[in-house]
Amino acid sequence: MAQFAFHHGGVSVPSLDEAIDWYGRVLGFELEKRFYIEAAKSHTAMIRKGALRFEIFEVEGAAPLPEDRRHPPRDVQTHGNKHVAFRVGDLDAFLVEMADKQADIALVVREAFGKGCFIRDCAGNLIEFVEEP
Incomplete structure (x- = not known):
C-alpha cells in the first residue's frame, strides 16, 4: 500500500x-x-x-457558507467533508483561552466516549478540538 x-x-x-x-x-x-x-x-x-x-x-x-454548515449536529446531516480536528492537552484551558480571544464557540461535547469542542472561524467554518484521555 x-x-x-x-x-x-x-x-x-x-x-x-x-x-x-x-x-x-x-x-x-x-x-x-x-x-x-x-x-x-x-x-x-x-x-x-x-x-x-x-x-x-x-x-x-x-457563495456564502450555508447556515446548516455552521452547526455541528446539522452539518453532519449532509454528505461531504465536515471539518478538521486538532488535539489539545486540556480542553477546559483551551476553552478559557478561546473565550478570552472572543472566539465563536459552537458546541462543547463532554461524553463517555470523549470530550472536545467546535469553534467557528471568522467565516463560520467549523474547527474541532479534541482532548484525548
Whole structure:
C-alpha cells in the first residue's frame, strides 16, 4: 500500500486578509505564503503552525457558507467533508483561552466516549478540538 501523511486542510472564506489575521490571532498560525490559483479564481494563502498547515481560499464570486454548515449536529446531516480536528492537552484551558480571544464557540461535547469542542472561524467554518484521555 502507498505511504502517505496528512499535509493540510482547507477552507473558503469571504476575506483572505481577515482569515489570515483570525487564524494568527486566535490559533497562532503564521503566514507561509500567498498565491493566486487562476483555475479557481482564488486568492490563496498557506498558513502554518509547526507541522500543521491550513490553506485558505478567497474565491471570486463564491457563495456564502450555508447556515446548516455552521452547526455541528446539522452539518453532519449532509454528505461531504465536515471539518478538521486538532488535539489539545486540556480542553477546559483551551476553552478559557478561546473565550478570552472572543472566539465563536459552537458546541462543547463532554461524553463517555470523549470530550472536545467546535469553534467557528471568522467565516463560520467549523474547527474541532479534541482532548484525548
